[in-house]
Amino acid sequence: MTRAVGAICGALFLSKAGLDLLVGQPPSDQARLPAWVDSHHLLLALTNETMALGAVLLIPLVLALYQRLGGATRPWVGFGCGALATAVPVILVLAVVHGRLVYPVFGLELDAPATVALTISLYHGGAHLVSLLIGAALVVLGSAVRRPAAGAIAGVVAGTAQIIGAYPWIVGPVLTALTEATFAVWLVIIGRVVARPAAP
Secondary structure: HOOOOOOOHHHHHHHHHHHHHHHOOOOOOOOEEEEHHHHHHHHHHEEEEEEHHHHHHHHHHHHHHHHHHHOOOOOOOOHHHHHHOOOOHHHHHHHHHHOOOOOOEEOEEEOOOHHHHHHHHHHHHHHHHHHHHHHHHHHHHHHHHHOHHHHHHHHHHHHHHHHHHOOOOOOHHHHHHHHHHHHHHHHHHHHHHHOOOOOO
């Protein structure tokens, strides 16, 4: 079961990485933001749904990982799983914020450039925090996974990549998408690690 959840969750976050790359970075000119949102409406909507569903599927994966790695008796495992679990509600809140770009509430649409700019800045500011949380969690958890070695290496590599990808305005959209993809790969690998029988 956890193997399937890891694979599905990984596929969702990989899809989000691809969608983020297609959407690209928003223009810095506020006056162009409403037109930018309109021209990427479908992609933004798909990104929103993918992000929310991926976050929900992280919940059982984190719980299984906590149990599999003995989080109750290993403080660093508890810290890593706690940081990863903390990212889940933040992602869901970001999905609500991001959703205002494409889903009107009571017919209220965001069309003022300043309002769209605030929404986008809140979303990307929150995404920055999520990347740092996930990055720290993956590095710690990677260090806690003893077998297989691929799980440990994937955690450290993917965690480091998330920290780098937390600064998309510096590294650019292509490298950001690649760092997001490493998290997707880690989810698939860790789903398999959790599904393995515990060592005697």
